[in-house]
Amino acid sequence: MTSRHLALAPVTFEAGDLLLRPFDEDDEPAVAEAMRDPGILRWAAGQAVLEAPEAERGRRWLESRITGWEVGNAVLAVTDIAESSDTAGGALLGAVSLRDVNRIPDQAVTAYWVTPRFRGRGIGSRALDAVARWAFTPSIGGGLGLHRLTLNHVVINTASCRVAAKAGFQLEGTMREEFVEPTGRRHDSHLHARLATDRTPEG
Ligand SMILES: CC(C)(COP(=O)(O)OP(=O)(O)OC[C@H]1O[C@@H](n2cnc3c(N)ncnc32)[C@H](O)[C@@H]1OP(=O)(O)O)[C@@H](O)C(=O)NCCC(=O)NCCS
Incomplete structure (x- = not known):
């Protein structure tokens, strides 16, 4: 299958007081700031960012997330709709992604981070729920028509486990020694998943 077949059309949508939209080059300063957070770096940045010099980490993270739509990865900036007078949204609150869309038919893998000053307000769980609803919406309704979404988080990342549970991603099991840090640790x-047929979380 070529990347042409995998390409996704970039989308922008609202979820309550959040606006989710594709990243662009103007997000670089905010992403660079996020990449200075030890939690994001450790659990959510990825190997390529970790290997980059600190000054280049924001740009390194952003590059493949902007172009990701062309190869089946939908990466959305989470912003505050109240601060927005247009579709650009306000301050960057976080990111939520669906990667490998349809690599396995009707499935994708999710990931997320929230910038430190906006944590603890339900942004991670609401953004994840919003992206799941979009992914499960039939394509005729503007969604992706997927059936199963999964996510992984290290067991010690209890905040991420709460985000998954609150967004309706049920715990399916523990994958032993699945995540390896650059130190070799x-x-x-945990493997969590949400199906299109699962009950939608409230709130
Ligand atoms: C995990 C993360 C996305 C949570 O974002 P958030 O917007 O604060 O999430 P929410 O507000 O929706 O929910 C956080 C939940 O975790 C809980 N929590 C936060 N820190 C916690 C901790 N140290 N131990 C246990 N629970 C914790 C909160 O109490 C809340 O649960 P509650 O609603 O039942 O009280 C954010 O902390 C983050 O970006 N971390 C670094 C990157 C990361 O780990 N990404 C996920 C990789 S799998």
Whole structure:
């Protein structure tokens, strides 16, 4: 299958007081700031960012997320709609992504981060729920028509476990020594999943 077949059309949508939209080059300063957070760097930035010099980490993270739509990865900036007078949204609150869309038919893998000063307000769980609803919406309704979404988090990342549970991603099991840090330290990870047919979380 070529990347042409995998390409996704970039989308912008609202979820309550959040606006989710594709990243662009103007997000670089805010993403660079986020990449200075030890939690994001450790659990959510990815190997390529970790290997980059600190001054280049924001740009490195952003590059492949802007172009990701062309190869089946939908990466959305989470912003505050109240601060927005247009579709650009306000301050960057976080990111939520669906990667490998349809690599396995009707499935994708989610990931997320929230900038430190906006944590603890339900932004991670609401953004994840919003992206799941969009992913499960039939394509005729503007969604992706997927059936199953999964996510992994290291077992010690209890905040991420709460985000998953609040967004309706049920715990399916523990994957032993699934996550390896650059130091070589291995971590067990939880596998969570949400199906299109699962009950929608309230709130
Ligand atoms: C995990 C993360 C996305 C949570 O974002 P958030 O917007 O604060 O999430 P929410 O407000 O929706 O929910 C956070 C939940 O975790 C809980 N929590 C936060 N820190 C916690 C901790 N140290 N231990 C246990 N629970 C914790 C909060 O109490 C809340 O649960 P509650 O609603 O039941 O009280 C954010 O902390 C983050 O970006 N971390 C670094 C990157 C990361 O780990 N990404 C996920 C990789 S799998």
